[in-house]
Amino acid sequence: MAVAGDATQEWSALTEAAEQVDKTLAALPEPTRRTPQQRDEAEAAKNRARALRARYLDAHADTVYDRLTAGCTRALRIDELVEAAATAYPGLVPDADRLAQERGRPQADKEGHEIDQGIFLRAVLRSPTAGPHLLDAMLRPTARAERLLPEFLRTGVVEMEAVRLERRDGVARLTMCRHDRLNAEDNQQVDDMETAVDLALLDPDVRVGLLRGGEMSHPRYRGKRVFSAGINLKNLGSGDISLVDFLLRRELGYIHKLVRGLRVEGADAPWHSPYVEKPWVAAVDGFAIGGGAQLLLVFDHVLAASDAYLSLPAAKEGIIPGVANFRFSRYVGPRLSRQVILEGRRIWAAEPEARLLVDEVVDPQELDDAVERSLARFDGEAVLANRRMLNLAEEPAEAFRAYMAEFALQQALRLYGEDVxxxxxxFAARSA
Structure with missing residues (x-):
């Protein structure tokens, strides 16, 4: 068994507490069938172990991370990192078997083992050594994108389940195409989006990126374009939204790549920067709800149809709206941020306040032409250099890392809140 540093006694106490959690839960019925007393018993055992886990990681996160990454010589993504930690440090985070058992259950019947992942990742991201290394690992191209790159370079088109990517006239056109569910986000959508962003950034013939929603087959919006309905609440209720593969990968993966660019190394890396960046334009048809509105905060230019609206209903849903709490005030100020995030205020594109979030508001029939004009304006080397400097000033990497460290745990806790x-x-019952 691996033990970090000289922390033998601390590690022993943690593993004993983790084993006691297993014994306690094994003696109890499923979470939804427990009495209030049994729920209290389960939570007390979990909280004892979590307190020891947090204390251990506060003291030894760097030592643990150093061992898992061979002295920061291995670039592990967050899914690979938690898997390696489960193998090297049994009891520190849930292993693959335990997560697989949880994945097959509705959210209400899970034990909340992902919270232990949140404790671990908070400690790693807090570290001034491990945290930046993990962020850079998450900015590297995914293996899936590298496999698809030759095909994309040859054909200029990649069709995925949730996203269609096409290169035309130097523009990478990403179309969200979950037509039957209003582009609601889930694990698959995050995987497809990161793949598409990677391909756009890796292709030397792409100079600008565009994100837009496709036409829907959903009865209420059939034949109309829709940007995004945000997180798939039905999937969340059924237990199919994960902390690592959705909530954290989304923020540390493709959305962060939209801001910072793609980290490349070796012969492909430019001498002046390890990051390949490009300007991005977004066009909003219909609505940008939740995660859709969060996305707009990282784009260089945002257009919206005059009948569209934006909202961040995460507080009503009980969760945290990604990195919006970090970015939103920068655009609209603290008062409007609280109205939107805490009270669920909806911002219509036609309202004056919308101009704080949207650069152009145009008639729906004129949106296509307005998009093409904006893409032409953002095709230039000076644009690229200046957006890099703006992003450095507006969103320092250290400030982002500090936010994500706390987000890793707080969002994990929210996933298992009784209100959520x-x-x-x-919601799932209404959608059935």
Missing amino acids: IHKVGK
Whole structure:
């Protein structure tokens, strides 16, 4: 068994507490069948272990990370990192078997083992050594994108389940195409989006990126374009939204790549920067709800149809709206941020306040032409250099890392909050 540093006694106490959690849970019925007393018993055992886990990682996160990454010589993505930690440090984070058992259950019937992943990742991201290394690992191209790159370079088109990518006239055109569910986000959508962003950034013939929603087959919006309905609440209620593969990968993966660019090394890396960046334009048809509105905060230019609206209903749903709490005030100020995030205020594109979030508001029939004009304006080397400097000034990497460290744990806790489970359960029942 691996033990970090001289922390033998601390490690022993942690593993004993983790084993006691297993014994306690094994003696109890499923979470939804427990009495209040049994729920308290389970939570007390978990909290004892979590307190020891947090204390251990506060003291030894760098030593643990150093061992898992061979002295920061291995670039592990967050899914690979938690898997390696589960093998090297049993009891520190849930292993693959335990997560697989949880994945097959509705959210209400899970034990919340992902919270232990949140404790671990908070400690890693807090570290001034491990945290930046992990962020850079997450900015590297995915293996899937590298496999698809030759095909994309040859054909200029990649069709995925949730996203269609096409290169035309130097523009990487990403179209979200979950037509039957209003582009609601789930694990698959995050995987497809990161793949598409990677390909756009890796292709030397792409100079600008565009994100837009495709036409829907959903009965209420059939034949109309829609940007995004945000997180798939039905999937959240059924237990199919994960902390690592969705909530954290989304923020540390493709959305962060939209801001910072793609980290490349070796012969492909430019001498002046390890990051390949490009300007990005977004066009909003219909609505940008939740995760859709969060996305707009990292684009260089945002257009919206005059009948569109934006909203961040995460507080009503019980979760945290990604990195919006970090970025939103920069655009609209603290008062409007609280109205939108805490009270669920909807911002219509036609409202004056929308101009704080949207650069151009145009008639729906004129949106196509307005998009093409904006793409032409953002095709230039000076644009690229200046957006890099703006992003450095507006969103320092250290400030982003500090936010993500706390987000890793707080969002994990929210996933298993009783209010969240109740709300998404009701949503899933209505959608059945």
